[in-house]
Amino acid sequence: MHQPAGNASRQQYTLLMVSIALAMFMTSLDGTIVNIALPTISTIFDLPSTTVSWVATAYLLVLTGSILVFGKVADRIGFKTVFLAGFAVFTAGSFFCGFFPEVFDSFGMLIASRVLQAIGGAMIAAIAPALVAAFLPMKMKGKAMGVVTTFAAFGTAAGPILGGILTQYLSWNWIFYINVPVGAAAILLGSYAIPAGVTASGTPSPFDRLGAVLIFAGLGSLIYAVSQGSALGWTDPTILAALAAAVIALGYLVLHERRTADPLLDFRLFSNRNFLYVNLMLALAYFLMGGVNYLLPFFLELVKGFDPSTSGLVLTALSFAMMASGFLSGMLINRVGNRRLCIAGALVISAGYLMFRFFSAESTIYYISGALAAVGFGLGLMLSPGTNMVMNMAPRDRQGMVSSLISVERTGPITLGISFISMIFVQAMLTVASHRHVTTSSPAEIRIDVLATGFDLVFVAVFAVSLAVVALAFLSRDEVHADNREEETFEAAAAGA
Structure with a gap:
């Protein structure tokens, strides 16, 4: 493998990593910053909460449904073209989300702008992991994946806090305007740092x-x-x-x-059992994370009696621990190996979910924060090397496709996890309540012990699924496709463009 020639090349490596990190930060931030402003938007447009929820739902539908399409498009026309176009569309959509609904006093304009924003977000999310795999040398991939994970966790953690500050002290519009300067900076950086790349030869x-x-x-x-x-x-x-x-x-x-x-998603890749195991491991990890992040605020407020601000601070323990371990795993990948880090991360995740099993009205804030930190730390250890393993197994002409698959495995399972966990919780609580003859009471009168028992049953299910994540981590192995063994350096990619 060729090494970077001089400081200019090293600077381009760094700027490329910053561009990818900004992409993950923006998409992660936008996934959490909007929800906190939904009550305000509901009041301003005088709409019920079920209607206002389409601000989040429309974005999620378009984002998840189109990621795989843009991954395949990128394999055909080049990563740089799709990535920069995605930032431009996402940034324009963000501005439209803040500007047009207020100018035209139209909730429909907000939904239309969110759809445009989601198209740009899908283009960004489809390509970010592929840029690491395609243009960074093997010795830097681990660090880059760690940085990507850290910035994604930071965006997730900062979303509710930043969204609350902007909505309270400026206006709800600023939860969208905040993306504009970040997007502009990412476009400038990406234009300079990302090689044009080499598209498929011959007639596609x-x-x-x-x-x-x-x-x-x-x-x-x-x-x-x-x-x-x-x-x-x-x-x-x-x-x-x-x-x-x-x-x-x-x-x-x-x-x-x-x-x-020439499929959009080559299902033949899953004939490789290792590829299947690692993708399932990542999908289940995101599935559990989405469900737990949705349910825990109810536990903290209904069982523990915390106010919303305290609950929000407690929940940040997961994201900040994930940031720290994401950076750590990036430094350790080349020394320890992807598989060992995945196993360690899966074990820590499972231990954290086991701690959830003992949550009760008497649990201290330190115990709850510690359990969340354990889950977050395990996720940070596992997600970066897991993503690295998947990208290493993909042939060069399938990098965009597999990169978009990883993004779908993040957004889709998180949504499925929210629905699955909430369904189990409601059914468990109704079952327990019916046996204790409190179903005739109003929701406010349901006793704390019934709520706590409902949460207990959910946490048992969560721990059981986490054991599957551990099993898949042990079944996985480090494997590099022949296309990726002799890696193209940054300079070679740029020269061949």
């Missing part, structure tokens, strides 16, 4: 339009069903229709993609 096969429609329809229907199921009821005809559409579209997608010469 026709773009898989049917696959794109099936992916968007299948994932979009699934995300809609799981995000709205609790509100509308799982037996609601709309939810049942969405679930049926998801099953039909995703089922036909698998059949279609296996027959297509």
